[in-house]
Amino acid sequence: NAGVTQTPKFQVLKTGQSMTLQCAQDMNHNSMYWYRQDPGMGLRLIYYSASEGTTDKGEVPNGYNVSRLNKREFSLRLESAAPSQTSVYFCASSERAGQETQYFGPGTRLLVL
Amino acid sequence: GENVEQHPSTLSVQEGDSAVIKCTYSDSASNYFPWYKQELGKRPQLIIDIRSNVGEKKDQRIAVTLNKTAKHFSLHITETQPEDSAVYFCAASRAAGNKLTFGGGTRVLVKP
Numbered sequence: 001n002a003g004v005t006q007t008p009k010f011q012v013l014k015t016g017q018s019m020t021l022q023c024a025q026d027m028n029h030n031s032m033y034w035y036r037q038d039p040g041m042g043l044r045l046i047y048y049s050a051s052e053g054t055t056d057k058g059e060v061p062n063g064y065n066v067s068r069l070n071k072r073e074f075s076l077r078l079e080s081a082a083p084s085q086t087s088v089y090f091c092a093s094s095e096r097a098g099q100e101t102q103y104f105g106p107g108t109r110l111l112v113l
Numbered sequence: 114g115e116n117v118e119q120h121p122s123t124l125s126v127q128e129g130d131s132a133v134i135k136c137t138y139s140d141s142a143s144n145y146f147p148w149y150k151q152e153l154g155k156r157p158q159l160i161i162d163i164r165s166n167v168g169e170k171k172d173q174r175i176a177v178t179l180n181k182t183a184k185h186f187s188l189h190i191t192e193t194q195p196e197d198s199a200v201y202f203c204a205a206s207r208a209a210g211n212k213l214t215f216g217g218g219t220r221v222l223v224k225p
Contacts, residue, residue, distance in 0.1 A: 097211035104156040
């Protein structure tokens with residue numbers, strides 16, 4: 001079992017460019033999440049998908065879109081990157097939403113110049 | 114929405130001493146409280162959790178206590194070791210809620 005995987009590991013973008021961060025899990029989990037972690041700060045929820053076919057906004061959704069492609073995959077898209085989106089992005093999954101252990105991916109380090 | 118505050122933001126302890134991290138939450142409907150550990154450059158990983166029907170839970174050197182009336186919960190690490198050096202995050206979730214709300218994190222440094 002690979003658990004939760006994320007691609008790419010590292011990306012540099014110029015302001016205004018777009019990109020999609022990919023996340024996949026092989027644990028047959030129903031729920032998936034996207035967080036961002038700024039230096040020295042905690043985890044802030046961007047979007048989540050409680051179950052296949054549903055997505056909801058988290059604490060900091062502005063500037064992002066998501067797609068729950070199927071049960072395994074949950075992607076995060078930046079349509080027009082801004083320097084304020086420089087961060088480490090973590091994807092996570094859990095068997096059920098909210099009250100179960102969340103398993104995190106290794107993270108994607110994004111630098112927007 | 115839920116708000117979780119975590120203190121202290123940094124904690125330095127001597128190896129062998131105990132470390133205590135405290136979190137308060139705002140939503141009285143919250144009933145699930147996990148703790149995650151994040152080593153430098155790594156992903157967060159669950160180390161212990163507690164549900165509101167119990168007041169304390171232990172797992173070897175770590176324990177979590179919950180005071181529902183005061184809406185706070187704490188992580189206790191005894192006999193600290195250098196490998197306990199990491200950032201620790203508390204979180205809370207309400208019954209029938211779909212997401213966790215994380216505290217700001219505590220950076221723990223264990224000095225040999």
